Amino acid sequence: MTNLSRSLVLGCSILALAACGPEEIASPGTGGNVIINNPPATPAPTPTPTPTSSLVTPASGCPTITATGGLTDEGTITGPTGTYRICALPLVIDADSTLPYIPGLLYRLAGQTLIGTDRGAASTGSAVELTIQPGVIVYASGSSYLAATRGNQLNAVGTAERPIIFTSRDNVLGLNGQDSSSQWGGVVLLGRAQVTDCFDPLATPGTNGCEFRLEGSTTPAFGGGTTNTDNSGRLEYVQIRFSGFIIGAGNELQGLTTVGSGSGTQLRYIQSVNSSDDGVEFFGGRVNMKNLIVYGAEDDSLDVDVGVKANLQYVILVQRSTVTSDSLIEGDTSNGLENSVPRTNLNLTNATMIQRFTADQAIRLRGGMDATISNSVVIDQSASGTPCLRIDDAATIQAANAGLDELGPPVFASVAFQCATVTRNGSNSGATAAAALAFITGGTGNNVAFTNSLTAGYLGGANETGFTPIFNATTLSSFFEATTFIGAVSPANNWTQGWTCNMSGLNFGTGNTGSCLTLPVYN
Numbered sequence: 001m002t003n004l005s006r007s008l009v010l011g012c013s014i015l016a017l018a019a020c021g022p023e024e025i026a027s028p029g030t031g032g033n034v035i036i037n038n039p040p041a042t043p044a045p046t047p048t049p050t051p052t053s054s055l056v057t058p059a060s061g062c063p064t065i066t067a068t069g070g071l072t073d074e075g076t077i078t079g080p081t082g083t084y085r086i087c088a089l090p091l092v093i094d095a096d097s098t099l100p101y102i103p104g105l106l107y108r109l110a111g112q113t114l115i116g117t118d119r120g121a122a123s124t125g126s127a128v129e130l131t132i133q134p135g136v137i138v139y140a141s142g143s144s145y146l147a148a149t150r151g152n153q154l155n156a157v158g159t160a161e162r163p164i165i166f167t168s169r170d171n172v173l174g175l176n177g178q179d180s181s182s183q184w185g186g187v188v189l190l191g192r193a194q195v196t197d198c199f200d201p202l203a204t205p206g207t208n209g210c211e212f213r214l215e216g217s218t219t220p221a222f223g224g225g226t227t228n229t230d231n232s233g234r235l236e237y238v239q240i241r242f243s244g245f246i247i248g249a250g251n252e253l254q255g256l257t258t259v260g261s262g263s264g265t266q267l268r269y270i271q272s273v274n275s276s277d278d279g280v281e282f283f284g285g286r287v288n289m290k291n292l293i294v295y296g297a298e299d300d301s302l303d304v305d306v307g308v309k310a311n312l313q314y315v316i317l318v319q320r321s322t323v324t325s326d327s328l329i330e331g332d333t334s335n336g337l338e339n340s341v342p343r344t345n346l347n348l349t350n351a352t353m354i355q356r357f358t359a360d361q362a363i364r365l366r367g368g369m370d371a372t373i374s375n376s377v378v379i380d381q382s383a384s385g386t387p388c389l390r391i392d393d394a395a396t397i398q399a400a401n402a403g404l405d406e407l408g409p410p411v412f413a414s415v416a417f418q419c420a421t422v423t424r425n426g427s428n429s430g431a432t433a434a435a436a437l438a439f440i441t442g443g444t445g446n447n448v449a450f451t452n453s454l455t456a457g458y459l460g461g462a463n464e465t466g467f468t469p470i471f472n473a474t475t476l477s478s479f480f481e482a483t484t485f486i487g488a489v490s491p492a493n494n495w496t497q498g499w500t501c502n503m504s505g506l507n508f509g510t511g512n513t514g515s516c517l518t519l520p521v522y523n
Helices: 169-173 433-441
Strands: 072-079 082-088 097-099 105-108 112-115 129-132 137-140 145-148 153-157 164-168 187-190 233-241 246-248 256-259 266-273 280-283 286-295 302-305 309-318 345-355 363-365 370-380 389-391 411-418
Touching: 072 169, 137 145, 137 169, 145 153, 153 187, 164 169, 187 233, 280 286, 302 309, 363 370, 389 433, 411 433
Parallel strands: 082 105, 097 129, 105 137, 112 145, 129 153, 137 164, 145 187, 153 233, 164 233, 187 256, 233 266, 256 280, 266 286, 280 302, 286 309, 309 345, 345 370, 363 389, 370 411
Antiparallel strands: 072 082
């Protein structure tokens, strides 16, 4: 249980109160206007003192940071949880700096906020690091976002009791509803690992000359290089709420975006809520991530692209039932560069994926990408009966070829599918519905006629715990842990508790920071 102080809303008694407003609650024994015409024969017991809400009061000022210009005191902002001091970050953080947790203080992104300046594909080491302490809340609006540029790092490491929250101004003001989104940019990590789809069409994919331009940036920002072990920092116990600002058609920011980040980057316990584009998108590089939750993304929940080698374990992907989304998983784009090297490869194990409102498919693999999905559950809850799987492009189902960095057609192992229609035809000479189904049924330990028994919307029930996976993900990479269950959450270890927030379509209970529509208040 987290040490949160939650506001208590007290109803007006139909017996006693003549008036009750949001700032005026009267109750027996507290001096309110209560009239009792027939007192009891025996003295009434002393009433229990009425709990009172504890509103935040603003910090006295902004702390000092090393970056040029420091933090700007912008006065205060008031929402349903109280009044906060606003401390705006400089647009370029040019020296190692720390944002401490201070009660009654919020940090604001005033625009495209860069950690360091781009040091280029061939640079080495780390120049500037921004450290964010547990419990800190950073907010923004419009196209503002936070990006660690190449050769610099973002270290936002919260705790299960006090996660770090990146959110929107409307969230601070208490104006958001269950379908709010697109209120600010997001969090971006730009690294020096290999990418394809080069900004310079004459550059060779996977070289220092190949850079990929960040989608959604108002001024150019790039990732890419040849250092696949590059380190863009560490994100742990982080919530990213109501992000995904749209700059233009096909030019949007996600909740979390990486471009060429390397395997030295540490990503764990990250929750993306209501991004208007993808929940998370990985452009190239090397991504190793555990304990990811994406709820309510309006495009794809998880998008992998331009040569990324991505290993993900313990993943919850859930769409909203009120907004048309794209896919839970989307692979590489189909743009004539399908056989570029490095080839996108997604290894995903122990995932719970729930599709609710889309006209497309739950999983779309295309663009010549490789994929191994294992020990997972795919569930369609849409009224239209959307298919589980679509595989586009001939390159996506071609035979293994080491020279093309090609592992062969997609692999499914110990995956439970609950869809009225399991597969659909792919485009551009991709797999027919029958061929796609054969990839599943020809795999190891799959079930295409599964009936889920999830509890609380995400926890495995009897049918999930009774499904014994026979695929060992450690054969793919030492990054993975061997498991004896399918889906994202082990019955013996509910890792969602403490650091998450709740929405109506995905509620983790009372042992966390509460509703995503409001800010937590710590004692």
